[in-house]
Amino acid sequence: MAEKKKMSVAEILAAARAADGKGAAANPAAPEPVAEEPAAAGAPAEQPAAKPKPAAAGAGGRPSVADILAMARAKKESGESAAATPAAPKPPAKPAAKAAAAKPAAPKDGPKTGVQRDTASILAAARAGAKPGPVSKAEAPARPAPRPKPPVAGEKPVAVVPPRPAKPEPQAKKGGDEEDRRGFLQIALGTAMATGFTALSVTGGLFTLGLARFLFPNVLAEPPSKFKVGFKDAFPAGKVETKYVPQYGVWVVNGDFNGLQQIYALKTVCTHLGCTPSWLEAEQKFKCPCHGSGFYKDGINFEGPAPRPLERYAIRIADDGQLEIDKSRAFQEELGQWADPDSFVTV
Ligand code: FES
Numbered sequence: 284m285a286e287k288k289k290m291s292v293a294e295i296l297a298a299a300r301a302a303d304g305k306g307a308a309a310n311p312a313a314p315e316p317v318a319e320e321p322a323a324a325g326a327p328a329e330q331p332a333a334k335p336k337p338a339a340a341g342a343g344g345r346p347s348v349a350d351i352l353a354m355a356r357a358k359k360e361s362g363e364s365a366a367a368t369p370a371a372p373k374p375p376a377k378p379a380a381k382a383a384a385a386k387p388a389a390p391k392d393g394p395k396t397g398v399q400r401d402t403a404s405i406l407a408a409a410r411a412g413a414k415p416g417p418v419s420k421a422e423a424p425a426r427p428a429p430r431p432k433p434p435v436a437g438e439k440p441v442a443v444v445p446p447r448p449a450k451p452e453p454q455a456k457k458g459g460d461e462e463d464r465r466g467f468l469q470i471a472l473g474t475a476m477a478t479g480f481t482a483l484s485v486t487g488g489l490f491t492l493g494l495a496r497f498l499f500p501n502v503l504a505e506p507p508s509k510f511k512v513g514f515k516d517a518f519p520a521g522k523v524e525t526k527y528v529p530q531y532g533v534w535v536v537n538g539d540f541n542g543l544q545q546i547y548a549l550k551t552v553c554t555h556l557g558c559t560p561s562w563l564e565a566e567q568k569f570k571c572p573c574h575g576s577g578f579y580k581d582g583i584n585f586e587g588p589a590p591r592p593l594e595r596y597a598i599r600i601a602d603d604g605q606l607e608i609d610k611s612r613a614f615q616e617e618l619g620q621w622a623d624p625d626s627f628v629t630v
Pocket of ligand 1: 553554555556557558571572573574575576587588589
């Protein structure tokens with residue numbers, strides 16, 4: 284059994300050209316048998332024999348690759364036929380036929396490759412290394428987001444500026460001049476009403492204050508009408524006490540009236556026009572600064588325009604033994620009231 288020898292395409296072509304040259308020199312009509320066509324790498328058996336084609340090299344031009352291959356196949360076939368003769372052993376046909384049946388048919392016109400693969404294997408390989416292409420909406424969420432490109436050294440990062448929102452369109456003016464007039468009238472009317480209400484409120488407030496002032500007048504802090512000035516020993520004979528003048532308007536005098544030593548309280552009001560006379564210790568008299576009226580120590584007027592003597596207040600000895608003066612009661616000499624025991628205290 285002849286040993287199969289694997290040959291490349293280049294060797295086959297070289298062998299075909301060599302055989303072609305020899306055959307053309309000896310007998311261009313009868314091609315010589317050539318060595319058996321080597322099987323492709325990994326091919327389990329020989330390829331089926333092709334029908335010989337007429338050589339085109341005899342035409343004088345250079346044969347093409349297809350012609351060379353056809354010639355090689357024709358020589359191979361002729362070699363097989365020569366092996367059927369008694370001079371050359373005939374290779375067994377059955378194994379070749381079986382191998383040809385087991386081997387898938389190769390394309391006649393397509394380019395020959397070192398490894399022949401079927402369509403399923405080619406599709407599987409394409410799918411395995413296929414890059415992700417367009418996806419449907421259902422597959423979109425599962426698709427990972429594209430990674431940002433890493434910054435290149437020396438290149439400044441570009442800031443991503445969000446798009447500027449569109450400016451709102453200004454609202455169209457409604458109404459025009461009519462609206463302006465209405466607004467002006469409303470403002471004017473509102474201002475006038477506000478001014479009127481303000482003036483009315485101020486007037487009402489002032490009226491309320493005046494009414495309250497009328498209903499609740501100022502209350503003068505007047506001293507009580509009755510007050511105590513001490514014991515009789517504090518007022519010796521001939522003594523005119525002036526210390527109660529500022530607060531009570533009273534002179535407390537220990538003097539003689541109509542031959543009777545008494546302690547009495549003289550009112551510090553001039554009987555002319557109401558001025559306050561002054562006690563002159565050196566002159567032993569009361570002198571009015573307004574018009575010059577003069578009064579003796581007992582209160583009898585003796586000079587000036589004063590028409591009558593000074594008045595007396597009621598005086599008595601209180602329960603505690605002190606002298607108590609009551610300004611609510613007054614006694615006039617011209618009316619004979621100084622004779623009233625309530626107008627003096629006997630010493
Ligand atoms: Fe005293 Fe006129 S008021 S003299």
